[in-house]
Amino acid sequence: VVVEAMKMENEIGAPRAGRVAAVHVEAGRAVEAGTTLVVLE
Numbered sequence: 001v002v003v004e005a006m007k008m009e010n011e012i013g014a015p016r017a018g019r020v021a022a023v024h025v026e027a028g029r030a031v032e033a034g035t036t037l038v039v040l041e
Contacts, residue, residue: 001037001038003037014040016040018040018041019040019041020038020039020040020041021038021039021040021041022038022039023037023038024036024037024038024039025037
């Protein structure tokens with residue numbers, strides 16, 4: 001997952017291998033800290 005913050009892109013890796021089961025936000029949308037972005041299987 002790539003998250004943009006303060007005009008910088010930050011890549012966030014998963015703690016283990018898996019598949020994305022659900023995406024909870026739309027691309028380009030602002031979110032609050034602690035918001036679930038995706039759910040992994």
